[in-house]
Amino acid sequence: MMHCTMEDLGALQAREASVWARRHITTCAQCQAELEGLYQRVAQLKALPALHPPRDRWPVIQATLRAERSRRRRTWGTWTGSLALAASIAAILLIQPGSQTPLHAELSQAKQQSASLEDSLKQYDTDGRVMSGHAAAVVADLEDRISMLDGTLAQQQQSAREDAELVKLWQQRVDLMRELVNAHATRARYVGL
Amino acid sequence: MTVAFAVPDVIVARAQAGDEAALEALYRAFETPVYNLVRRILRRPEDAEDVLQETFLEVVRNLKQYRGEGHLWGWIRRIATTKALMRIRREQVRQTESLDEEPGKPGMHIGANLDLERALETLSETSRAVVWLHDVEGYTHEEIAEQMGKTVSFSKSQLARAHARLRRMLDEGARA
Numbered sequence: 001m002m003h004c005t006m007e008d009l010g011a012l013q014a015r016e017a018s019v020w021a022r023r024h025i026t027t028c029a030q031c032q033a034e035l036e037g038l039y040q041r042v043a044q045l046k047a048l049p050a051l052h053p054p055r056d057r058w059p060v061i062q063a064t065l066r067a068e069r070s071r072r073r074r075t076w077g078t079w080t081g082s083l084a085l086a087a088s089i090a091a092i093l094l095i096q097p098g099s100q101t102p103l104h105a106e107l108s109q110a111k112q113q114s115a116s117l118e119d120s121l122k123q124y125d126t127d128g129r130v131m132s133g134h135a136a137a138v139v140a141d142l143e144d145r146i147s148m149l150d151g152t153l154a155q156q157q158q159s160a161r162e163d164a165e166l167v168k169l170w171q172q173r174v175d176l177m178r179e180l181v182n183a184h185a186t187r188a189r190y191v192g193l
Numbered sequence: 194m195t196v197a198f199a200v201p202d203v204i205v206a207r208a209q210a211g212d213e214a215a216l217e218a219l220y221r222a223f224e225t226p227v228y229n230l231v232r233r234i235l236r237r238p239e240d241a242e243d244v245l246q247e248t249f250l251e252v253v254r255n256l257k258q259y260r261g262e263g264h265l266w267g268w269i270r271r272i273a274t275t276k277a278l279m280r281i282r283r284e285q286v287r288q289t290e291s292l293d294e295e296p297g298k299p300g301m302h303i304g305a306n307l308d309l310e311r312a313l314e315t316l317s318e319t320s321r322a323v324v325w326l327h328d329v330e331g332y333t334h335e336e337i338a339e340q341m342g343k344t345v346s347f348s349k350s351q352l353a354r355a356h357a358r359l360r361r362m363l364d365e366g367a368r369a
Contacts, residue, residue, distance in 0.1 A: 006357045
């Protein structure tokens with residue numbers, strides 16, 4: 001005698017069974033027991049206790065979100081800062097065409113290093129990879145400090161003055177950018193990106 | 194495990210505005226159902242933890258797009274399921290694992306006191322996903338097929354084979 005397959009039983013459970021299966025189940029005790037077993041297994045599956053995460057993942061998620069938020073702020077700050085910088089340079093060139101002081105050379109070098117580090121940062125997938133809580137916190141802290149520095153630089157550049165203070169700020173930015181690139185490079189080496 | 198709870202709209206609105214306390218409240222409300230869902234699908238606990246983290250990062254990044262249509266849990270569950278299934282696909286590509294059921298963990302003894310939990314563990318991740326999504330989460334075969342990028346008949350046959358295997362395992366366990 002032919003009996004219901006597990007697919008037939010599934011179809012019976014879903015009320016999508018063939019005419020043959022619907023008729024057969026009314027007369028076959030064996031298939032009725034199988035169908036009952038299927039219902040019981042599904043009920044047991046639903047009754048399995050909930051599994052809880054072994055560790056609290058919120059601190060890592062929070063640190064990652066803060067880092068992203070800070071990066072967005074910094075990107076905006078850099079962009080607006082760049083506009084101000086471009087305006088300042090244009091103003092200086094108009095006022096003092098061809099002037100090249102040692103201070104100016106130092107400033108140009110720091111800006112160039114900073115731009116080069118920004119380019120280096122682009123090679124790492126800074127958004128796409130899950131970080132450890134510690135790494136994310138380090139990156140978030142660096143990005144916050146760079147963001148604050150960018151704010152100060154933007155204010156300084158409004159005055160269009162090239163003094164030692166401005167050079168020092170740009171050099172600080174280079175140091176922080178270098179630390180940030182190193183943090184991403186270390187993580188990339190670790191996770192194989 | 195079936196989930197039937199709601200998060201107050203005010204918490205969702207605050208979370209959408211980026212309020213960190215509200216985001217944490219959202220995480221606390223859904224961390225167990227999300228982890229339970231993905232852990233039932235994925236074999237390794239550490240994979241389930243990673244998917245839990247990835248799910249919430251995506252939830253937060255896209256929360257503004259959630260317009261309140263349908264249950265919030267349904268929206269989060271879909272993200273979690275997609276991420277768990279993506280991880281299975283990645284693993285399959287890596288290991289060229291067969292989509293068919295696999296014969297349990299290497300060296301695993303199927304014997305006395307085998308219960309449903311352990312029987313479930315012996316299924317492949319694909320089979321576990323189909324069983325869990327269909328029987329517990331209430332997905333239709335059409336929905337499972339869509340999420341897995343497979344056909345409806347694939348989903349149906351995976352479910353039937355998974356149940357045949359579970360039944361056999363439980364019978365063997367009862368006899369041993």
